[in-house]
Amino acid sequence: SNELTQPPSVSVSPGQTASITCSGDKLGNKYVAWYQQRPGQSPVVVIYQDIKRPSGIPERFSGSNSGNTATLIINGAQAMDEADYYCQLWDSSTVLFGGGTKLTVL
């Protein structure tokens, strides 16, 4: 099925590692991007093609993708990382977004 499933929420303590998953059928055979959306702001790409980090994105953001699950990892989460995160992929002539995960840093 052409759906991407994310947990609605993830919590992490400051300085700890946050993992946000995105599940879909044979997701590992496709490239996944991740977007961060802070409250009231437009989305920003933080990872693309599974593991690539755009210039200006902190090194604490990384990604992986295998099997049916892609994962966004934030090492040493900071208060500024509190946001909604969306996975996304291109599937032939469509663009799919996951439902989004609210990351709380507390």
Next chain:
Amino acid sequence: EVQLMESGGGLVQPGGSLRLSCTASGFTFSSYPMIWVRQAPGKGLDWVSYITSGSSTIYYADSVKGRFTISRDNAKNFLDLQMNSLRADDTAIYYCARVKWFGESPPLDYWGQGTLVTVSS
């Protein structure tokens, strides 16, 4: 500096029409595919439409197919979205975004600030 600025949002009655525009600056607009993404209040991101740099290829989400039309004017650096037969579930912030390249799995590397469309009687 790359900038994308949407305009044209507002309140429209069900069944009505609205035309959104996205003005691009700071890059060679004619070289990039573009995309419209929307976000209903308090909800997630929802892809609307895609257009290649030369308008040769256009895709629509099933939810808007036959009602929305994407177009672009590369001479004026404009991306448009003509929305007809609007429904309440079209209510959302509409973002235009640049597609970083034409090919496999490009990221959406720049986004506008969005324009709010409200469909209500």
